Amino acid sequence: MRASYVKNSTSGRIFDVFNVLFMVILAFVMVYPFWNQLIVSFNDGVDTARGGLYFWPREFTLDNYHYMFEKSNLAKGALISILRVVVGTVTTLFFSGLLAYVTTVKWFSGRRFTRFLFLITLYFSGGLVPTYLLINKLNLMDTFTVYWLPSLFSAYYMLLISSYMYNLPDALAESARIDGCNELMIYMKIIAPLCIPVFAAVAVFSAVSHWNSWFDVILYNSSGKWDTLQVYLRKILLDVEQVGKLADEQKQMAEMRKLTPQSIRAATTMIVTLPIMLSYPFFQRYFMSGITIGAVKE
Amino acid sequence: MQEIQTKAASTKQNTELLDRLRKIRKRLYRERELWFINSFALAWVIIFAYVPMYGIIYSFFDYFPGKKLSESEFVGLKYYIEFFTLPDAWLIIRNTLVISGLGLTIGFVSPILLALFINEIKSFKFKRLIQTISYLPHFVSWIVVASIIFTMLGSEGIVNDVLMKAGLINQPLSILGEGKYFWGLLTTSNIWKGVGWASIIYLAAIAGIDQELYQAGAVDGLGRFGMAWHITLPGIRPTVILLFILGIGSLLNAGFEQQLLLGTPMTREYHEVIDTYVYRYGIQLGRYSFATAVGFMSAIIGLALVLITNKLSKKLTDYSII
Incomplete structure (x- = not known):
């Protein structure tokens, strides 16, 4: 490490102490x-509203979560969110990867043109309203399709994946071609399995x-009809009507008396955040590689 | 005689043309599978990226939904001029520029500083831990961040609670309800959410600096501060310039999720930016042509800014992105 090139002076040690302190505060x-x-x-x-709650629950209860699962459509929202993540990620991985593959076949005559068409989309787009009108015209309003189809191919993912594919030897695909393998098979059976690290990053x-x-x-x-978890949380957050409805329900049920909009919002926030938090330790090693590949290419 | 010659020449030309056509056809036949796959990508990009670009044409017409474009009246630059005559226009431009400006200064420098400080941590494990923790907020949605902010900064929230107990204030601050706090609140939350993530790219650049430079620096008697100043900072200069060019290009994109979630009618004077304005007028009020015009102006200026800064940077520093 390069720190070893430097003499450990007193000022250096003082700096170290402050640096560690700074990092602990940051964390x-x-x-x-x-x-x-x-x-x-x-x-x-009700207890939370009294204030002074800093590091540990004072009156532990599961009522907030209980209410969210019993009384709202949260489970349905969670299901739609999960479905969206799975369908959206699988399709964009497959198709953006396919696009990356096509644009890295060196003798393919449409390669530069296709790449160019996609790269332009990184710098310029039609904007919010024309896109909205297009989705409307395509009859994609109020469908599940609108979650994955408009993000099927991504120029950014194409860049990430193709920069990885460039480093694979051409001979791999070429020998499969001689053996009579078709392009789709070469992509799925030979190239994609070798690109697992970059696919993992893009998947994350x-x-x-x-x-x-x-x-x-x-x-x-x-x-x-296709509300996701995030939108449920947003409704609790901003929608006055929704909060009013919540309060009405609360009054009718004795056991719900102790809930407040704040505590219910906190529970929902945790439900929305938890999947990210739980999978974070597993996926965090993948995106490091992803973003640095991107840095080289950009 | 001459006729025969031209005829001969034209037949020769014809055979050449045929030859070329045959070659092209042969090539296309050889590439047929790739073209087949590619046609999906091309169809998609034309529909989902280029059709909306063509849709910008709506901004030159009096377009209403349900009406065909050919039946709409051509109004030229009417909507482009209209924007500047509105009393709101300057407010929105000011908010956009102030919020992006804060992002391009404080928001731009903080990940660089963070990367430099993280780089000085000696223990590898601690370094790794701090990095992992610092980019955690990047992975949660703005809705989650807004919810946390509502809980913590509300009048019953922990921030007011602590400030009151410390005797710094007598009554709860209305941080979310008053416009004067909005820019600070937005910039702080932007940095909180993004600083760790943005620092990754600088840390990667720092890792790429030639270690021999540090050895040479040690021989020349550089201390730690000297090394950071004379070796690490110049080493990440290309990355800094590159990201700054990209940042300039999005000068008019001051974010909109944050504003839509954190802004209230009381803070409108401070939170309304071009993108939220386009959303409000275009989608919520249905003024498609007008909102398209505003959005297009902002996109064109953004593109021009990237190209200009890129050219300047090429001239002055020899680094460019395109």
Whole structure:
């Protein structure tokens, strides 16, 4: 390591102490908001409103979660969210990978042209309203298709995957071609398995972005038929009507008295965040490689 | 005689043309599978990227949904001019520029500083841990962030609670309800969410710096600060310039998810930016042509800014992205 090139001076040691201290504060600032939300979600709502809740639930309860699962369409929203993540990620991986493959076959005459058409989309787009009108014209409003079809091919993923494919030897595909393998088979059987690291990184990006997106849901699925988890949370967050409905329900049921909009919101937030948090340790090693590949190519 | 010659020449030309056509056909036949696969990608990109680009043409017409474009009246630049005559226009441009400006200064420098400090951590494990923690917020949605902000900064939230107990304030601050806090709130939350993630790219660039430079620096008697200043910073200069060019290009994209979630009618004077304005007028109020015009202007200016900064950077520093 390069630190060893430097003499360990007193000022250097003082800096180290402050640096570590700074990092600990930083880590606290990054993690505590989630922790705060977690303890609020496990604490009695009325008690939380009294304030002074810092590091641990004071009156532990599961009522907030209980209510969310019993009383709302949360389970349906979760199912749609999961379906969206799976379908969206699998399709974009397959098709963006296929596009990347086609644009890396060196003797293919349409390769530059196709690449060019896609690269332009990184710098310029028609914008919100023309896209909205197109989706409307294609009859994709209030369908599940609108979640995965408009993101089927991605210029950014194409760049990531193709920069990885460039480094594979041509002979692999060439020998399969001589053996009479067709292009789709070469992609699926030979090239794709060798690109697992970059596919893993892209899968993480895509899955996270599908899980987190909400704007296209309120834009294209205003009927609420295909509402995802994020949109449920948004409704609790901003929709005055929804909060009013919640309060009405609360009054009718004795056991719901101790809930507050704040505690219910915290519980929902945790339900939305938990899948990310739980899978985070597993996927975090993949995206490092992904973003650095992107850095080289950009 | 001459006729025969021209005829001969034209037959020769014809055979050449036929030859070329045959070659092209042969080539296309050899590439038929690739073209077949490619046709899906081309069809998709034309429909989902280029048709909306063509749709910008709506901004020059008085277009209403349900009406055909050919039946709509051509109005030229009417909507482009209309935007600038509205009393809101300057407010929106100001908000957009201020919010992006804060992002391009404080928001741009903070990941670089973070990367430099993380780089100085000696323990590999601790370094790894801090990195992992720092980009956690990048992976949650703006809705989750907004919900956390509502809980923590609300009048009963922990921030007001702590400030009151410390005796710094007498009554809860209305951080979310008052416009004057909005820019600070937005910039802070943008940095909180993105600083760790943005620092990855700088850390990768730092890792790519030739280790011999540090050895040479040590021989020349550079201390740690000297190395960071004379070796690490110049080493990541290309990355910094590249990301700055991209940042300039999105000067008019001040984000919109944050504004839509955190903004309230009370803060409108401070949170309304071009993108939220386009959403409100275009989608919510159905003024398609007008909103398309506003969106197109912002996109064109963004593109021009990228090209100009790119050219300047090429001239001044020899680095460019395109």
